[in-house]
Amino acid sequence: MSRLLLLAAAMGLVLFGFWQPGWVGAGALAAAVNGSNIALGCLLLALLTPLVSGRWQPLLSPGSRLGASAVLLIIPMFLPVLVTMPWVYPWFHHEAPGFRGLWLSPWFFVLRTLMYGGLAWLLHGWVGKRSAAGLILYAPVASLAAVDWLMSLQAGFVSSVFGLLLIARQLLDGLAFAGLCVLCWNVVLPARQCVLLRGLLVSALAFWIYVQFMQYLIIWSVDLPHETVWYQVRETGGWGALTALLVAGQLVCLVVLASPGGDRMWVLMSGCAAILLLGAVESIWLSLPSIFPEATFGALLTAVLCQGVYAAGLFATWRRQWQRRRHDR
Template sequence: MMPLLFPLAAVALAALAGLGPMAAVLRAWVFAAHFWTGVSLGAAVLLLIHAITGGRWGLAMGPGLRAAAAAMPVAALAWLPLILTAPGLFPWAGAQPSDLPETVARKLAYLDVGFLQARTVVVLLLFLLICWVAAGPLRQRWGAAGAATLLMVYAFAVSILSIDWLLAFEPEFYSTAYPPIHATGGVVAAMAFGTLILWASDGARDRLADCGMLMLGWAMVWLYLVYMQYLIIWSGDLPQEIAWYLRRSQGGFGVVLWLAIGWHAVVIAAMASPRLKQRPDAVAAAAGVLLLGQAVDLWWRSAPAFAEHVELVHLIDLLAVIALGLAWFAAASLGLRQRGEVRHA
């Protein structure tokens, strides 16, 4: 069945290309590229943390996490059309400083499109290196010090990517909490993916309770960061910052936000239950909800930046994340089967 995912992805991409204007398709592709890149990077982060701390959870989730990290080349390739078409994606590209708000005009040196394209290429190369080390035997050779170094490089690189390819679409908004929220969301999604792979495998189901506790912890961290950003920005009462939230509370986007938060709250409540976290199916269901919740949150953060996204449910965005997801999952499944780590995925 797995070999069919690549042609299915091609068909989905072809349908995606014919659904609307190329600008709308590319901006939907931003959402898809961010999501699947985040899952691969989150898996690499968890593998590097395990290289430092050890623990049975890393041994149990290792196959799924290594497969997700090994799929990073597919996610990296998805960024190429975005890099090449960057001049047409950003509202400030090619504009005169006098035509832009003062807060944006001051950032134009950093926001130069050529500089942004170069940064993106460098960041993707760093991501490929991090995932390659995390998914392979080099993780043991590098040891705890090497893993810690790669985690610091990751923190710097993911901040650049989230600023350049999310915040830069609305350059008047600025939040130091935004990159940590984005990075933590990727780790939550990777933890959910690794848990689902463990649940689908024949062995180590007794470790699912540990996975439930780890998902509980990461989901709580993500919720805390989301709440603190909202609290600080709303308390500051600055128009250019509050406008970011107002844009995402209109036309049904507010409902989407509460759905994403509500799903995470349900998972936290479920995994805090001693009885539910001992049930493999309950832990797997919680993981599926977390994975979906992170996709919804990322869509909520990215879609309102574009004028084309006027509908609450946008078919182009949905098809983009599915098309790239099919190719990404095929690559991850291939890695699992080549290693022989999961017998029934």
């Protein structure tokens, strides 16, 4: 029954895309970015855990390996975005000279998206075997994907730390997903592991806040109009409310998890769930304002529906993987 509902919702979005391709394309982009952030964040942890000894290996390894299995879905998640490129990316209808024109050509964009998905799946096969080489390759792949999928949405906007923003979110989402898995799988988690998970989440939250603030500070200190407009559209109207929700939510998670009671299981579980929900909010915040500078309720609602359909699909995939692993044991 759940599969039929998921299929019906997906088909409904496809049919709606014939009427509003821009809304569906933007929503699919936000949902694909959110889904890939979780999968790539788990892949980052899966590559990292074999290289560092300690109590956090058995804590994060099962959930991170499960989450990283979804990297195979990166290409299918971005297929609706590739189909609706003319309504999503402003450079699609403009030819630029030289290397910029080649890089921002539709066929090369499609090729790079397929390459990012293929490389992610390749790195998934390197877990535990060539993890060090995988980490070296992970950083440029994730950074270039962030530039292509999100930074290119707004003409003239350039940020040297934009890729790091997405890597910070991927790390945070990966920790939250792996932590939520181990919390759900264990009725009682040892106190040491609760303290360890709380420390990792607080560190990742602080890192996310730091890199976000550094980009904000640098852009406003340089004060170039073609760059400051990226924040201006996110500080007014409905997008301003979304910005406030994202910043306040991240700060609340940091304060609650860093508090004396932040190592309790129910607090950690709530914190991990809130971080993943805020990741979905951030993917909308990063994509939609650049496409629709004036907040559009229809586009926002379509993005939320796309997030739901993608989340249901990912959950079904992870559930099948988990059941298969339990059966193999």
